[in-house]
Amino acid sequence: MRNTMKGLKLTLTVFSLLALVSCSETHFKEDKIFAGGVYAPAKSLNDGKSLYTEYCMPCHGVNGDGKGVAAKGLTVPPRNFKLGQFKFGRVVSGELPHDEDFYEILKKGLHGTAMLPWDLSQQQMHDVVQYIKTFAPEKWEGADKKLGDVIVAGKDPYGEAHKESAIQRGKEVFHVVAQCWTCHRAYVSHAEFSQIAQKINGAPVTEFDPDMYHVKLQPSDYGVATMPPDFTYDSVRSATTVEELYVRLNSGVGGTAMASWKGVLQDDEIWAVAHYVKSLMDMKRTPARAKLLESIKN
Template identity: 60%
Template sequence: MKRTWLTLTSIFVLLSFVSCSENHFREDKVFAGGLYVKKVDLNKGKQIYTEFCMPCHGVDGDGKGVAAKAMKVPPRDFTAGVFKFGEVVAGELPHDKHLYKILEKGLHGTAMLPWDLTEQQMYQVVQYIKTFAPQVWEGKDKKLGEQIVVSKNPYGPAHKQAAIEAGKKVYHGEAACWSCHKAYVPKAELAKLADMSVSDITDDAYQIKLQETEWGFKNIPPDFTWHSVRSAETVEELFVRLSAGVGGTAMPSWKGTITDEQIWALSHYVKYLMDLKDTPERKAFMKGLK
């Protein structure tokens, strides 16, 4: 009789634990932008997170899941409330639809794959992820960033080469992208575009430079002719990323610093560099830099 009582007690405790686990949230929440989220959606979001996200991002959302140690690119730490690839100025809070895009498309060159989730599931798991950084997301006073507006591309197909040339000047001149990434023109041309003397340009200009991040580890800016650009494939997507910047990193928002026309030109130039990847032309292009 005693053994039966202990067994029933154990089952009751286990069921109580499961019940509490499945109903972790007892109250509704209000997130940035005045979004009212029901507790049932938060609890469902936790279930989805546990099934799909927890192995990499961890139980506590800190990016320290059991699979994280084997990854070259660390999983995002959600407890900081900093997102790299929103479509708002870097440092501002992204809209839910920006995070849905990451879930739908994944991030190139990382272990973040596209997930086949319904829109309702994406909504639920995104709301749950916000609970890892309540200081950033929770409260009626929290504001979402202003959506980056894609202006009209001033360069049509007939002016593609002109766009690339203009973008090359922006990349090596006004924006000085090579100071973090690398230069893609010979020293004499770089000196002219950057308004420097040739003697001041070292071989370091042709190397990518490690950059600090808000997560405590260093970030490697891409070599556009070799690495994948994680959140962009098209000229339009590059325009958004260049306008927004990359949150938590040294990659700034160029919106308002240079003109939209210059950002479009820069987007065309970066796309040109990206298209050299895995082509015979890349070898000749890189040889021409020496």
């Protein structure tokens, strides 16, 4: 009995020594400079690693590949940080996001996904964000690496006062000018679609895509297909207000089929379609949704 206890104690000591060695090996000893000249002291990286191990690793994985034990079975998989690519920065799709963009995501979560809001201090958010950058050193490390330009919502040209005309204009942009429905789905009847086409293009539409009322799965750079939301039913992950929608439409959703509309649509068209999408989102779980769907039956 005594010997077994001794043996057990010895094994435990060896294990904790091994654990210590392996920890100290992976701990950061040097400060780093990340894209945009963001300075991360070694202490931040080490504190960030501890936070990550405790809170984020179950989903995002030991080496940041998004394959943590809790990731199994999630329909929207956790981000693979080794790609150094992100969906919801306030920068044009494909550019590196700013720390503040990550803080927003940590504070608010991504609606409708397993990425919940976190109650972390400013310092903790800073530290964990610096640490996740170390998974994609070729993207983040070095003072020469650049961050995307921040997209800010200026003054809404419509505002509350002209909300109804914004929604009307947005409906036209959504269906005919930008054809958002080709991925997302349409929210007007054939007759109304044709009327809008007549107004915008000077010609009616007589043949309709039989799939126009279904959302269509799209390829992405993350190794999985992503589903465009039906705004009256699904969650919009990164936006709840017209301003946030305006920013998201300008930036797009990085690494997915949802491209940036900046420069493709005029600024007031982006505002209008943001108002329209918001009006669709407001129908979620209300009788207005059933009413709309009934009214667009052909």
